[in-house]
Amino acid sequence: xxxxxxxxxxxxxxxxxxxxxxxxxxxxxxxxxxxxxxxxxxxxxxxxxxxxxxxxxxxxxxxxxxxxxxxxxxxxxxxxxxxxxxxxxxxxxxxxxxxxxxxxxxxxxxxxxxxxxxxxxxxxxxxxxxxxxxxxxxxxxxxxxxx
Amino acid sequence: xxxxxxxxxxxxxxxxxxxxxxxxxxxxxxxxxxxxxxxxxxxxxxxxxxxxxxxxxxxxxxxxxxxxxxxxxxxxxxxxxxxxxxxxxxxxxxxxxxxxxxxxxxxxxxxxxxxxxxxxxxxxxxxxxxxxxxxxxxxxxxxxxxxxxxxxxxxxxxxxxxxxxxxxxxxxxxxxxxxxxxxxxxxxxxxxxxxxxxxxxxxxxxxxxxxxxxxxxxxxxxxxxxxxxxxxxxxxxxxxxxxxxxxxxxxxxxxxxxxxxxxxxxxxxxxxxxxxxxxxxxxxxxxxxxxxxxxxxxxxxxxxxxxxxxxxxxxxxxxxxx
Numbered sequence: 001x002x003x004x005x006x007x008x009x010x011x012x013x014x015x016x017x018x019x020x021x022x023x024x025x026x027x028x029x030x031x032x033x034x035x036x037x038x039x040x041x042x043x044x045x046x047x048x049x050x051x052x053x054x055x056x057x058x059x060x061x062x063x064x065x066x067x068x069x070x071x072x073x074x075x076x077x078x079x080x081x082x083x084x085x086x087x088x089x090x091x092x093x094x095x096x097x098x099x100x101x102x103x104x105x106x107x108x109x110x111x112x113x114x115x116x117x118x119x120x121x122x123x124x125x126x127x128x129x130x131x132x133x134x135x136x137x138x139x140x141x142x143x144x145x146x147x
Numbered sequence: 148x149x150x151x152x153x154x155x156x157x158x159x160x161x162x163x164x165x166x167x168x169x170x171x172x173x174x175x176x177x178x179x180x181x182x183x184x185x186x187x188x189x190x191x192x193x194x195x196x197x198x199x200x201x202x203x204x205x206x207x208x209x210x211x212x213x214x215x216x217x218x219x220x221x222x223x224x225x226x227x228x229x230x231x232x233x234x235x236x237x238x239x240x241x242x243x244x245x246x247x248x249x250x251x252x253x254x255x256x257x258x259x260x261x262x263x264x265x266x267x268x269x270x271x272x273x274x275x276x277x278x279x280x281x282x283x284x285x286x287x288x289x290x291x292x293x294x295x296x297x298x299x300x301x302x303x304x305x306x307x308x309x310x311x312x313x314x315x316x317x318x319x320x321x322x323x324x325x326x327x328x329x330x331x332x333x334x335x336x337x338x339x340x341x342x343x344x345x346x347x348x349x350x351x352x353x354x355x356x357x358x359x360x361x362x363x364x365x366x367x368x369x370x371x372x373x374x375x376x377x378x379x380x381x382x383x384x385x386x387x388x389x390x391x392x393x394x395x396x397x398x399x400x401x402x403x404x405x406x407x408x409x410x411x412x413x414x415x416x417x418x419x420x421x422x423x424x425x426x427x428x429x430x431x432x433x434x435x436x437x438x439x440x441x442x443x444x445x446x447x448x449x450x451x452x453x454x455x456x457x458x459x460x461x462x463x464x465x466x467x468x469x
Contacts (some may be wrong), residue, residue, distance in 0.1 A: 012226060052410035052417075060456045073427040080425040088417035088432055095413070095443040099457050102466030137461035145215060145291045 010064040010130040014041045015050045019077040020112045021069025035123040038130075039067070047108075048081025049073070052092050054057030055106055057088050059096075065105050065130040067122075072110040072134075082110070102133055151207040151320065153178075154186030154198075155237075157226055158220035159247060159290065160213025163187040164238040165308035167269070168210075173312050181321040182207075192245075196209045198226060206231040208320065210303070214240040214247055214453065215291045219284035227298040233325060235316070239306040239398045241293040244453020246306065250443055251453060252288050252460045291453055303333040305377030305449060306398035334405035338395050342377060342386035345371060351419040354439035357393055375448050378442040379405060381413040398450050407455060409447035416447075 016022040022043045028035065047070025058066045068089060070082040084106060093103035101118055107129075109122050157165060170173060185206060186193050190357050205343055209231040228234055239245035250258055252467030259269050268371050274281045293299055303316050314331045319325050334340065346367040355362075355372040368375035368389060375389065393458075401408035422432045440446075444457050452458060461468075 052413045053407045056407065056410055071432070083421075083425045083429075083433075084418050086430070087420050087437060088414060090434070090437045091413050091440065091443060092415050094437075094440060095409075095447070095457070097468055098442070098444045099459065100461035100463065100468045102463045102468050104466070124235050133466050134464050136462055138456060138459075145221070145287055145289060145295055 001009045001051070008131055010038050010127060010136060011062065012039050012065040012127060012134075013058040013063045014039045014067040014069060014096055015044050015054065016041050016045070016048045016111075017077075018045055018065065018093050018108075020071035020075065021047075021119065023113035024069070024111040024115045024119040025046055025075060027113065028119040029031050031116045033120040036127040038127045039123050039142040044080050046081035047085040048076070048078065050085055050088075052088055055089075055092055059101070059105065059136060062136070064133070064136045065107065065126065067126055068094055068106070068107065068108045069109060069111045069122075071117075074113060101135075101137065104129055104133060105136060108131075151182040151323070152185050152205065153182045153191070154206050154209035154227065154231065155184065156186060156209060156211050156213075156223060157189055158211065158213030158223065158239055158241070158293075160229045160238070162189060162251035163307040164210075164212035164240075166175070167238070167305075167309075167313060171317055172308040174317055177318050177321050181323075181378045190387060195218065195223070197224075198232040201230045203229050204232050208325070210235045210316075211241050211293055212237040214244050215287065216247070216297050217284040217286055219378070221287065221296050222284075223288055224293055224296045227265050233300045233328075234293075235301045235303055236293045236298065236299045236399040237303045238308055238399070239450040241299075241303065242302050242304050243400055243451040244292045245398075245450050248290055248292075248451070248453030248458065249449070251458050252444070255286055255288070255462070257285060265369060274417075289453075289458060291458070295454075300328045301325075301396075303382060304331060304333050304381060304399040306337055306396075308332075310383060312383045312399075315383075331381065331400075331403070333381050333399055336382050337400070337402045338377035338380045338382045338386050338389070340351065340383065341382045341384070342367075344389055350421045350423070351416065351436065352422050353436060356441070362392050362394075369416075374409075374412075374416065376412055376447070376449075378415050392428060396449050408451050409444070409455065409457070412447045413443070 014075050023114045047068055055066050076082040097103050111119050157207050203360040209227050233238055236242045272283050312333050344367045349370045353372045375392040375394035379400045380397045381399040405411045418435050448457050
C-alpha cells in the first residue's frame, strides 16, 4: 500500500449482534443505502459474545480495523451483554494503546434494528477513519525468528 | 534396562528453572539412578562440541529452559532438537517467552541502554581481544519461545515450575513411561480449583495492586480487587501464590481449554467490573473503575506476551500512538 497513487482500501471486520446491528445492516440493505464495501460482517448472537480473543485474532490475521455493533444500553436481548462488551472493549483499547496500536482500530457502536441510516453512516465514517490511519502496523512483514 | 540419557539446557534464562529441578528433594536420587545426565551447563561442564558429537536422537529427553533471545539460543535449540528424542519446554520462558517476553516492547537500543548504559559500553558483535577474533551471538530482533523455533514434545509450565509439576515429570521419566506428545505436565483445570480462598463472586469495585494494599488472607483476591490470574491459569502448583497472600501472576499459562490466557482474563475481569446492578446509570461508575488499570499487557500477558499480538512494539504511521 506504499504506492501513493493507489488509495488504501482498509479491511474491516464487523461483529454485529443479530438482534440489533445485523438487523440494522439488513434495513440499510433493503433501503438500498450505499456504504463502502470494506466491511466484512460477521453475525453474532450478542455483542457480549465478542470476546477479546476474537478481536485480537482479527487484528492478528490482518484486519485494519474491527467494529463491534451492539444494542443500545437497555435494549440488549440478553439484558446485559452489551454492558459487558463495553467494558471489555475499553480494556482492549487500553491494551492496544500500550503496545503502540491506535485504539481507534477497535470501535464499538450501538446500532438498533431501526437504524439503517446510522448503520450506513457508521460504516462510512469508520472506513474513512481507518483509511486515514493507514494499514495496520500488525500487518507489516516482520523477520521470522525460526529462519 | 539401560540408563536413560538426559540433558538439561538453559537459553535466555535466569537460572531459576535449574534450581527448581532440585526442589524435588530426594527424588533427584531416583532420577540419577535411572538416568545419566549428559548435558547440564548450569551444573556440569560439557562443551557444545560434545553435544555435536552425539548421534541424532541419542539423548532420550532434554529439559530446555529459557527463551530464544540470541542466535546462540536458536542454534542450540535446533541442535538439541536433532540430538534428542523428546524435547521439553521447561518453565514459562521456554513455554511462552515468559516474563522477559515483555522486553519486546522495547527496542534493542533501549534494552542495551538499560543493561549496559551508554553506547560506548555496549558489547560489539565482532571484536579482537589479545589477537583472538571474538564473535558474540546476534541479538535477535524479537524474543520468542521454543516452539516457534523447533517442535516441542512436552511442556512443564511455571516460573519456575513448582515441585508437584517437576515431580510428575521425573516420576514418568524414572518409570520409563512418558505420556503422548503434547502433554502439559500440570492440571488441566485452573488455579482457582486448588485455591482455598472463599469466593463470593462479588463485583470488582476497585483495582488494587499488592504492593500498595495488603490483601485479606481468607477472601478471594479477585473479589477484593487484586488482579489474580487464577481463573485463566493452569493449576498444578497447589495455588502457592494465593496461599502466600499474593495474587496469581499466571506463570503456568492458559488452562487446557483456553488459547489466549490474557484475553480470557480480560474477558473475565471486564464481566465482573461494576458497583451494582448493570444499567445505563452505572456506566460512569464503571468507567471510573476501568481507569484504575495500570499496565494491562504486563498484568494479563505477563508470561505470554511473546506468543500473542503483544509480541511486538508497533508503530502507527498516522495514529495517536505514533
